[in-house]
Amino acid sequence: MVNATNELYRYWVLPFDVMERGPEAISEHYEKLSTDLYQEVKPRMGAIDYAADYMTNGVKSSEKGLKLLEYNAALYPDSAWVNFNLAKGYKQREEMTLAKTYGLKALRLVAQDNEKLKSSVVNFL
Numbered sequence: 001m002v003n004a005t006n007e008l009y010r011y012w013v014l015p016f017d018v019m020e021r022g023p024e025a026i027s028e029h030y031e032k033l034s035t036d037l038y039q040e041v042k043p044r045m046g047a048i049d050y051a052a053d054y055m056t057n058g059v060k061s062s063e064k065g066l067k068l069l070e071y072n073a074a075l076y077p078d079s080a081w082v083n084f085n086l087a088k089g090y091k092q093r094e095e096m097t098l099a100k101t102y103g104l105k106a107l108r109l110v111a112q113d114n115e116k117l118k119s120s121v122v123n124f125l
Helices: 002-009 016-021 023-037 045-058 062-075 080-092 096-109 115-124
Strands: none
Touching: 016 023, 016 045, 023 062, 045 062, 045 080, 062 080, 080 096, 080 115, 096 115
16 A cells, blocks of 8 residues: 555655746646646645745755746746745845735735745834
8 A cells, every 4th residue: 555655646746956947837737737637636735835945045046946836836826935935036136126016916815824924024114
């Protein structure tokens, strides 16, 4: 049973080589996975955020990292967390107008019960 489960879910993990090739490769990876499983599978928010951090801080390619943050925001436009991470990405690149735009969007989207995220966004702005 364990081997069958491992075989079934082996491609759900986002490989580093796919991360490094960017949003198009990630989309292709998950389209193939969706075809194999006969259902739509989207990349998880956290996986794309991790990939953006890996590209920015590990590979030292902030441009690729920002493209991944933008891709994540396109996949999850209603996520306060994703929009806040995009705002931080723009701030890190000193694009303050875009940082503020996405920070304000994150603040509008944050759930009432998520005081920790709300506080982080408010402090960011």
